[in-house]
Amino acid sequence: MEATISDPDPGQYFNEDITVSAEQDRKFFDIFMVVLGSLVAVAVGIYALAQVVQARTQEEYIKEDAMVQAQIAARIAPVGQVAVAGADNSHLAAPAATPQQPAPVQVAAAMSGEDVYNTACAACHGAGVAGAPKLGDAAAWADRVSKGMDTLAEHAINGFQGSAGYMPPKGGRADLSDDSVKAAVQYMVDNSK
Numbered sequence: 671m672e673a674t675i676s677d678p679d680p681g682q683y684f685n686e687d688i689t690v691s692a693e694q695d696r697k698f699f700d701i702f703m704v705v706l707g708s709l710v711a712v713a714v715g716i717y718a719l720a721q722v723v724q725a726r727t728q729e730e731y732i733k734e735d736a737m738v739q740a741q742i743a744a745r746i747a748p749v750g751q752v753a754v755a756g757a758d759n760s761h762l763a764a765p766a767a768t769p770q771q772p773a774p775v776q777v778a779a780a781m782s783g784e785d786v787y788n789t790a791c792a793a794c795h796g797a798g799v800a801g802a803p804k805l806g807d808a809a810a811w812a813d814r815v816s817k818g819m820d821t822l823a824e825h826a827i828n829g830f831q832g833s834a835g836y837m838p839p840k841g842g843r844a845d846l847s848d849d850s851v852k853a854a855v856q857y858m859v860d861n862s863k
């Protein structure tokens with residue numbers, strides 16, 4: 671039977687509707703509680719797992735490794751210290767536990783001049799960024815070559831402030847050996863004639 675506007679007693683259908691929707695509500699609520707319960711269980715599970723993983727890795731790792739401790743101390747150290755005029759500031763001169771920076775490992779010793787150029791120098795010298803003489807630009811290199819290869823190598827290794835711009839030491843790659851940088855200079859000069 672269908673309720674129409676002209677129906678004398680629309681209330682009867684209305685009552686029926688209410689019963690149905692109360693049942694639906696209960697069903698929904700049950701499912702909702704199950705879902706909520708499982709999400710809580712998952713969250714607790716993840717938390718417990720994190721605790722276990724943390725206990726087995728971080729804590730032991732941090733406690734046993736002096737290097738790690740030093741690095742953490744350095745990371746959380748205050749960026750500055752206050753020296754008070756007239757007070758004894760001698761303790762400030764000796765910063766507590768500054769971790770020794772390990773010397774950069776020269777991993778790139780076995781690369782050819784071209785490889786070194788491509789990985790460390792091309793970023794600037796490929797396109798002539800910030801005044802860097804471009805690879806292949808004979809005019810830009812002629813004056814420089816006349817300084818002598820030793821000078822160019824020295825400038826590439828230790829850095830060089832010229833009139834055109836700033837050449838960072840080893841192009842910013844402290845891990846390159848001096849010989850690799852020399853090889854790259856040779857490669858650049860050879861290909862800029």
Ligand code: HEC
Pocket residue numbers: 786787790791792793794795799800801802803814817821822823825826830831832833834835836837838840841842851854855
């Ligand atoms: C961040 C950019 C940058 C990178 C990376 C870079 N250079 Fe340079 N380089 C420059 C600039 C700028 C100059 C020009 C400086 C001037 O003469 O004013 C320069 C100049 C030079 C010169 C000439 C120095 C002189 O005395 O005239 C050499 C040789 C050189 N670079 C070698 C290298 C080598 C080798 C690498 C890679 C290991 C490298 N550069 C990576 C920016 C860079």
